[in-house]
Amino acid sequence: MPRVGGAILKSLNASVGVINPADSFCESDYCYVIRSGVALYYDDNHMSLSGSHLIAENLVKNFFASL
Numbered sequence: 001m002p003r004v005g006g007a008i009l010k011s012l013n014a015s016v017g018v019i020n021p022a023d024s025f026c027e028s029d030y031c032y033v034i035r036s037g038v039a040l041y042y043d044d045n046h047m048s049l050s051g052s053h054l055i056a057e058n059l060v061k062n063f064f065a066s067l
Helices: 005-012 049-065
Strands: none
Touching: none
């Protein structure tokens, strides 16, 4: 999946961590709206509570992995 803002991300200092929320919802060529029977979005622009939890888990995991 192409990364948005690639030039901007490449210009950041190497010590800056970047987490793409799409990594929590997407595989190589498909992004899920429902996963394991749980809706990840509330509407076309907002994550559901379950989708938000998935992003939060990814943020926490990546944050602590970088320490």
